[in-house]
Amino acid sequence: MTLPLNHFKRALKEGRQQIGLWNTIAGPVVAEALAGTGFDWLLIDTEHSLTDVPDVLGMLQAVSAYPISPVVRPAANDPVLFKRLLDFGAQTLLVPYVQTAKEAQAAVAAMRYPPRGIRGAGGTIRANRFGTVDDYMNRAEQELCLLVQVETAATLDQIEAIAAVDGVDGLFIGPNDLAATMGYTGNPGHPVVKTAILDAIGRIAATGKAAGILTLDxxxxxxxxxxxxxxxxxxxxxxxxxxxxxxxxxxxGRG
Known part of the structure; x- marks a missing residue:
């Protein structure tokens, strides 16, 4: 078996715009229905939703037949969560609340097998097509993509340092948390917050790493x-x- 390609990672490296949709409703049915709507990527959220780690396996299976790239957000920057999600076959993780280069380095380590990291080595897992992908442990890193969330005012000053960490593929601005830490709780659309977000995106892009955002505006x-x-x-x-x-x-006449 060949190692599945991460088309999302390739698109980001080539600078091709990827338009995404957030999936917060747990279970494979909604995930599969959303997968056929034409978006480039689908964020399966386990941080702010009822979706838990075991749910993710069925959701990844449900979307696998569609031309969409699943991205999974773990609940925290936790190597145990990473290990399980990666073993299920997730190739791209969006990690919340990464505030420093050191925290970014910890996330990178959790994505990589020893000696370059600390990811636990499972033998028969969905990620290696149940043991049929040749030399999976030495090749997996090629197709894994790590995105980290910048979501506090203090972290804005750390953008360049985080972007410089080898293994970080992109930085994502979390508007709601950022707004709250800037004193505009519940108002990510405040002009001051929007200005900060646009500045941050420009700075991320200038580092050569991919920049991301979720906005309904x-x-x-x-x-x-x-x-x-x-x-x-x-x-x-x-x-x-x-x-x-x-x-x-x-x-x-209702509602």
């Missing part, structure tokens, strides 16, 4: 892309679902 998403964001998430499944259902209820 379509105009701001365009601004972010113009500034250099190359993995840009523009929707959340639950938000879209509720928006549509509430509009339907209003059309019939």
């Amino acid at each position: 379509r105009d701001f998403a365009q601004e972010c892309m113009e500034k250099g964001s190359t993995f840009t998430a523009v929707g959340v499944d639950l938000v879209t679902l509720l928006g549509g259902v509430r509009a339907l209820a209003r059309d019939f």
Whole structure:
């Protein structure tokens, strides 16, 4: 068996814009339905959703038949969580709350097998197609992609240091947490926050690493892309679902 290619990682290296969608509703049915909608990548979230580590396996299997790249967000920068998700076959992780180069280095180590890292060595796992991928442990790193979240005001000063860490493929701005730490809790659309985000995206792009963002503001998403964001998430499944259902209820005099 051949090692599965990470098309998302290749696209980021080539600077090709990847438009994404957030999947917060647990289970394979919604994940599979979303996988066929035409987005480039789908974020399977285990940090701020009911989705837990065992759920991720079925969700990865459900989307595997579609031309979309799954990205998984673990609940924390934790090597045990990384090990399980990577063994399930996740090739791209988006790691929350990485504030320093040292924390980024810890995330990189958890992605890599010894001697370059600390990832535990499982033999018969989905990631190596149940033992059929030749020399998987020495080759896996080629197709793994690590994205880290910059989501505090203090971390903005650490962007260049984090980007300089070997093994970090991209930096993602977390608007809600960033806004809160800047004193604008619940208001990621405040002009001061937006200015900080655009500046951060430009600085990330200048380092040569990929810059990313999640925003439901379509105009701001365009601004972010113009500034250099190359993995840009523009929707959340639950938000879209509720928006549509509430509009339907209003059309019939309800809600």
